[in-house]
Amino acid sequence: MSQFPRSATKSTMAPAPAIRPSKVLIVESNPAMAEIEALVLANAGHEVMSAPDAQRALTLARRWNPDLVLLELDLPDLPGANLCRQMRKRSPIPIIAVSLDGNPDDIDDAYTAGACDYLPKPLRNGELLDHIRVHLTAPQAA
Secondary structure (H helix, E strand, O other), X not given: XXXXXXXXHOOOOOOOOOOOOOEEEEEOOOHHHHHHHHHHHHHOOOEEEEEOOHHHHHHHHHHHOOOXXXXXXXXXXXXXXXXXXXXXXXOOOOEEEEXXXXXXXXXXXXHHHOOOEEEEOOOOHHHHXXXXXXXXXXXXXX
């Protein structure tokens, strides 16, 4: 039994401000993979948009201002490292590179272009969410 009168047990503090969901841009040329990634991220509470190529990714990034980009390195219209470099010029947001082949030269190029992390495909849901959480909560270098 509480020592406080019943009316005093109700919280009189203002509710905590709502936390805005993080916005994640998925740049993935495989529609099935993009949909799976989007479902995983949306179920984890993120707002998600996806682009199948570099041109659409740049347009979406300018209009939508994502908090993080999940970037496939093998895009149909531009190497992922080039897109990473272009995105990095405009924003210090975290960019996580992903690829199926794991070519060390492509991965090195992505890091040199400004990617902050790399994940091999196929992506494991827990690992993907952990990496995204780390990069969304860590202070970013300007």
